[in-house]
Amino acid sequence: MEKYIYDNSNGLWYELHGDYYLPCLTIPEDEVHTIGIWGRKHQQYLREHRPIIYSDLVLSGKLFNYLADIDTQARNKLDLLVTQLAEKEGINEQLKARDQLAWVRAMNNIRNRAEEIVLKELIYGEDAV
Structure with missing residues (x-):
């Protein structure tokens, strides 16, 4: 299984954690x-x-x-x-x-x-x- 995948339907990257893909979400640092x-x-x-x-x-x-x-x-x-x-x-x-x-x-x-x-x-x- 790939470590990272991209979903075209929602525009999010996902990272493999165990058996699950979790979205890679971060807060932009300039918008705290x-x-x-x-x-x-x-x-x-x-x-x-x-x-x-x-x-x-x-x-x-x-x-x-x-x-x-x-x-x-x-x-x-x-x-x-x-x-x-x-x-x-x-x-x-x-x-x-x-x-x-x-x-x-x-x-x-x-x-x-x-x-x-x-x-x-x-x-x-x-x-x-």
């Missing part, structure tokens, strides 16, 4: 991305609930670009939601100066709600893929 918590959560979601899409992204080499993009979108949306909700509810520096504990409670509440929205819409949502 840092993936934050949101990207990792979405990766776990894809791995568990959308295995075909996950495999397609891995085999095409687009997984890390995709996850880095999702992570950036989630962080930006979270920041925007926290700012908008705090403004809408009147949580400002005057409240912080007057009653720090009330400000912390309100901001934690807002952040938790914003995180739930991001999780539902970007990370676990049907249109998340």
Whole structure:
């Protein structure tokens, strides 16, 4: 048996390991991305609930670009939601100066709600893929 074979149908090289051919997959070194918590959560979601899409992204080499993009979108949306909700509810520096504990409670509440929205819409949502 040959050590390496090329599959024309998917454009991948395979290497012989024992009795099996495994795809030769590598991440291009110039495309190393840092993936934050949101990207990792979405990766776990894809791995568990959308295995075909996950495999397609891995085999095409687009997984890390995709996850880095999702992570950036989630962080930006979270920041925007926290700012908008705090403004809408009147949580400002005057409240912080007057009653720090009330400000912390309100901001934690807002952040938790914003995180739930991001999780539902970007990370676990049907249109998340």
